[in-house]
Amino acid sequence: MLNSKEFSRSPTLARMLSYLCEVQFAGEADRIKEYTIAVEVFRRADSFDQDSDSIVRVEANRLRKRLAEYYAQSGSTRPLRITIPVGQYVPRFETAEASAQAPLVSTLQPANPPGNPSDQLVKYFKGKHWAWWLAAVLATMLAGTTGTWLILRHEARVSSAQSRAPTATEGPTEQIGPPAGEEIRILAGTTRSFVDHAGKLWSADKWFTGGNAVRSSVLQIWRTEEPGFYRTSRQGQFRYDIPLKRGVYELRLHFAETAFGPESTETGGEGSRLMTIRANGKTLLADLDVVADAGASRTADVKIFPDIRPEPNEILHLEFAGEDGMPAMVSAIEILPGAQGRMRPVRVLARQSPYYSNDSHWWSPDNYFEGGQLAVFAEPVTGTDDPELYETERWGNFSYAIPASPGRYSITLHFAARRAPSGESSINAALSRMQVSRVFNVFCNGKALLQNFDLSKEAHPSDVVIRKFSGLEPNAQGKFLLAFVPVNGYASVSGIECLPQ
CATH class of the missing domain: 2.60.120.430 (Galactose-binding lectin)
Known part of the structure; x- marks a missing residue:
């Protein structure tokens, strides 16, 4: 399952799913809480506050969607299915025929278990086929080994956390959401x-x-x-x-x-x-x-x-x-x-709320802009496994002034072409009636990044167009001034990434 296209492209979701299942197989389902997931999966500090950091809830919702996609595509023939009930984090295991109201095993340690978890699985699979029964025995043996490893790992983490005070990140690491630490x-x-x-x-x-x-x-x-x-x-x-x-x-x-x-x-x-x-x-x-x-x-x-x-x-x-x-x-x-010697990444989406992308990067709501208008679209775009990232855009004649410390950066621009926009706002309706072109220039600190960029022509075969530019330096005021200037119709952009090199 983890090697499928749905999960191999999202290592964070794969890691979260593995963690939830391994802890449950270890007989520690009662330890599956928002706090422990944040600390052990998403590397949050021991001072994690779920009221101010929603990463677990956001990623759990994304995991539910990814599971549904998997069982609709790559895993459509799987006889046993995993679900994460809404409002919970403990996984359930169901037959493909069973409904959500009658799961095969809701947890490996129910409130009043008729027997231990292995007995339940053996009883079920033994009546189905010897191969299934053998698989259950092997799974139980693996669960015991995994459980011991998880317990030792957890005790080591607790011991380490108790022996030192929480600190900020000492160097650049692969971040899941915003860097953990005191803010x-x-x-x-x-x-x-x-x-x-x-x-x-x-x-x-x-x-x-x-x-x-x-x-x-x-x-x-x-x-x-x-x-x-x-x-x-x-x-x-x-x-x-x-x-x-x-x-x-x-x-x-x-x-x-x-x-x-x-x-x-x-x-x-x-x-x-x-x-x-x-x-x-x-x-x-x-x-x-x-x-x-x-x-x-x-x-x-x-x-x-x-x-x-x-x-x-x-x-x-x-x-x-x-x-x-x-x-x-x-x-x-x-x-x-912070990270030693480099600025934190800046990711901005043309929307009014923050967003965790499928690769678990945190995008801030629209900021640093002047001019243009926001549009929201109902139709999902093609060519991406994260269409929600492109459901909004800033369009018109506009600019962004993205702050940065001295250094060299890469800037990635995310665009989405829509042949006949029919979104949810009056602005979208106006765009749809006008059937406007999207030919424009993009300048960074006065230098052209894109000239006569025709979004409709560039967006083939998919709707999504991504352009990355490396080796850029901020101006003397410590900013990247990105100007989106129409040539024919309007300019538009869905997201901007500014990453230190």
Whole structure:
């Protein structure tokens, strides 16, 4: 089963299925919980919080779909089938003829078992055929060996976890979802917590010394789905002393200039506020002008710094100093588990909610964009085993400003062609009536990546088109400015990946 096309292309789902079955065969079905799955399958830290991290629920739902696909295709002739009931994680084993309401074995340790698990399987298979009976005996022997191995592995993990404090990732590893570890998010200048489009919790302002909480009445903030996120800030001469366990982290600072708009000065705000930012005494940014860095006032600006470590006393000291008598400012501080010497991958989908792709990569909801509109389509695309990844798109004349630290990156663009879109929104209906062309250019920091790109012609034989570009470097402001410019009709894109090389 694990070697089938449905599971060989999704090693994470295969690993999860193996784990669930092995633990149950070991007679430890009561240990199959969301927490243990997160820690042992998805490598989450012992501090895993299921309320703020939904990876187990997301992947379990994906596993149910993949099982259904397997039994509809490669496994259609299998006499014994595995199901994961909704709302549960303990697998059930059923005959192909049995309904979900009358499973063969719902668990190898039922509440009032008539006998041990091997007796149940032997009793069933013995009446069917000697080969089946032999298979059951072998399965029972294998289960015993597997159970011993799982118990020893679990005890070793528990012992190791108890002997050390949780730390951030020390180096680049294959990630399943977002990297595991301590995450800190502070919304500056506010007394209330906030949950963003990605479901991430931002705490009220804390650990600061000096400065003042400032709230702006500006309504529109560009290049973000969270304008309210940037309407508050801490301003003045101030510092943050943030408790942080040992490890390697990535620091993200969020800004938006709202005091100096286009109407306030002839220069549009450039040069009105300069500041210097230090981490543990080391200068991260000198003479930062948020308006010049973002390209305009009232525009979200994100600066990323990998390889951030706390001092030996497990405190990260951040200093914000204004220049020429003007106050420094910051809207939010984000500290995430990092990988030594490289930035975390950035994956953005043109949708309003986060998404785990079939390869278990985490995609953030739409961000960093300006212009264009979102469209949602009901018809699944062809040419991919993850059609949900392409069910939305940003279309029109638009751009993205993706933040990045210095280095070389690959950028992958995901497109989907639809001959006659008939989605669920009024925008889709308009597109369908117009039968618009999709011929456009894509520029990165002013250089052409794609010229006269005709999406309909490129999308053959499947609907999905993927283009990857390597060896790219961010501009002096630490951004990849991706401009999608129509030539005939509209430009469009479903997803963007920015990965360090």
